[in-house]
């Protein structure tokens with residue numbers, strides 16, 4: 388399976404875009420949400436179940452896979468698609484973000500980052516070139532440039548130095564990237580919450596030239612309004628003809644807001660992580676299945692959802708599973724949450740194609756503000 392990389396803009400509604408990304412292992416309809424499969428698994432889900440929720444691409448983490456089981460081992464076993472039995476597109480992050488958030492004793496210099504593994508303390512040196520090599524060994528359809536995710540908050544001077552280092556690394560990633568047809572390399576805009584730095588970063592990446600452009604360094608505590616402000620400055624500075632990816636975002640309402648601002652791709656651990664802690668996303672907002680109000684409730688979690696958890700089980704049963712710490716609770720709620728996210732993306736895609744995305748967003752907000760409907764009696 389191999390096709391050329393491409394991005395087709397199918398429709399536009401305001402700044403929102405309906406598109407299609409073509410990759411070596413298939414196509415991705417956008418706007419799209421990518422479930423996170425950190426350690427080559429979307430936790431609690433078999434790959435065919437992930438696909439059945441509507442997901443066309445998953446994200447895997449370079450940092451985790453380079454430490455365990457190792458990129459060379461996965462390559463020898465036929466690459467990440469075969470290793471994890473996911474034949475569709477895969478995006479890998481560069482490892483940069485998680486080196487900063489998980490590894491011990493980090494030291495950054497011009498060459499890259501030296502760190503100790505959070506698993507066994509072993510010393511590693513990750514450079515832009517090595518990150519690209521690892522992502523090639525994994526066989527990812529979309530590789531990400533190795534960057535420094537600027538800590539938040541940062542001063543203007545700190546954010547500038549960090550962004551400029553990331554842009555020098557982006558150049559090195561582009562030079563090191565030599566994957567076969569259908570494999571893409573995305574650059575990542577940094578610059579914290581400073582509009583001039585975001586614009587300089589976007590211009591630097593455009594000058595280098597990437598297959599797609601990500602907005603990084605958000606969802607790190609800056610808040611929704613600051614995030615939207617960065618998108619309002621950054622997105623118009625990115626090429627129309629390339630996909631745009633907002634990294635690590637987010638809550639359903641954040642995704643709707645970012646789609647309205649022209650973002651095409653998303654990833655977040657929220658639906659999967661929440662599914663393992665009895666938190667469910669529904670058309671009426673977030674629901675905690677551990678709450679005692681569900682214990683006698685025969686209704687489905689979300690009557691408008693077609694997932695297995697909603698088709699075949701009551702809230703009372705899901706509550707029982709969650710309270711009992713049963714593995715099936717994680718499985719069913721993860722499946723539901725991923726299905727909810729994919730249904731939301733499908734709704735956005737349809738609304739953009741029909742030129743009614745503003746109405747869709749209003750209807751979404753109205754339903755969320757009504758909240759979860761309590762049982763009768």
Ligand SMILES: [Zn+2]
Pocket residue numbers: 688689692693694695696697698722723724726
């Ligand atoms: Zn459901």
